[in-house]
Amino acid sequence: MSIASEISRIQNELKPFPTRLIVVTKTRSIAQLLETHATGVLDFGENRVQEMVEKHAQLPAEIRWHQIGHLQTNKVKYIAPFIHLIHSVDSLKLLAEINTQAKKNNRIINCLLQMYIAQEESKFGLDKQELIDLLNDPSLPGLTHIRIIGLMGMASFTSDQAQITREFSSLQAIFQHLKMEKLGESTGLVSWDELSMGMSGDYMLAAEHGSSLVRVGSAIFGERN
Ligand SMILES: *Cc1c(COP(=O)(O)O)cnc(C)c1O
Numbered sequence: 001m002s003i004a005s006e007i008s009r010i011q012n013e014l015k016p017f018p019t020r021l022i023v024v025t026k027t028r029s030i031a032q033l034l035e036t037h038a039t040g041v042l043d044f045g046e047n048r049v050q051e052m053v054e055k056h057a058q059l060p061a062e063i064r065w066h067q068i069g070h071l072q073t074n075k076v077k078y079i080a081p082f083i084h085l086i087h088s089v090d091s092l093k094l095l096a097e098i099n100t101q102a103k104k105n106n107r108i109i110n111c112l113l114q115m116y117i118a119q120e121e122s123k124f125g126l127d128k129q130e131l132i133d134l135l136n137d138p139s140l141p142g143l144t145h146i147r148i149i150g151l152m153g154m155a156s157f158t159s160d161q162a163q164i165t166r167e168f169s170s171l172q173a174i175f176q177h178l179k180m181e182k183l184g185e186s187t188g189l190v191s192w193d194e195l196s197m198g199m200s201g202d203y204m205l206a207a208e209h210g211s212s213l214v215r216v217g218s219a220i221f222g223e224r225n
Contacts, residue, residue, distance in 0.1 A: 004039045006220040017207040024217030027224045049075040073097045087112045087152040102145035110147050117167040118156040135184040150194030168209040
């Protein structure tokens with residue numbers, strides 16, 4: 001199967017939903033990224049800063065780069081000039097550094113807060129109380145060069161569909177609560193527009209649970225080495 005046919009198959013499956021596809025290009029070659037770009041897809045997801053920076057330099061400027069993996073504070077400066085959306089914000093300290101680097105680059109950087117929804121030790125993210133504390137922190141209104149535009153989450157790495165469904169439902173419920181209560185919106189820096197959840201094995205389930213952005217790699221390119 002070609003990259004183009006896999007992308008169009010997934011886009012067709014997502015058509016009934018207001019869900020957009022981010023193609024996860026980590027570990028893939030420049031040739032594969034160019035082939036992806038040729039299909040008309042402009043949203044590319046990477047999880048390593050250095051790899052993203054190198055690819056960004058070699059690909060068309062219109063591509064929208066999404067940081068989907070854990071982001072270390074000391075690496076923000078490398079992606080700040082061009083990053084479209086950072087999905088993996090899990091602390092106020094990281095948000096403050098993104099603000100500093102965005103300001104230096106004279107731009108505003110959109111962010112998602114990463115929520116911990118999996119039943120696994122290894123996943124990053126905030127729990128509900130940490131999320132509320134972050135949104136109520138007195139320093140947040142000063143971070144004028146960031147915008148929080150939604151939430152991101154990763155389900156457990158399992159084939160148990162019922163468990164994945166529970167985890168997606170819990171994130172959807174949190175998202176809907178924030179949206180209804182307009183939490184943080186009085187700062188002028190927060191809007192609850194995007195819910196980033198769903199990967200190759202569970203993107204349809206995610207779409208059915210209100211995901212606005214699915215992050216799909218191996219269903220398009222095959223397994224990673
Ligand atoms: C790698 C990765 C994906 C895509 O995973 P696939 O199973 O290849 O679709 C999605 N989200 C994050 C955060 C990732 O690191």
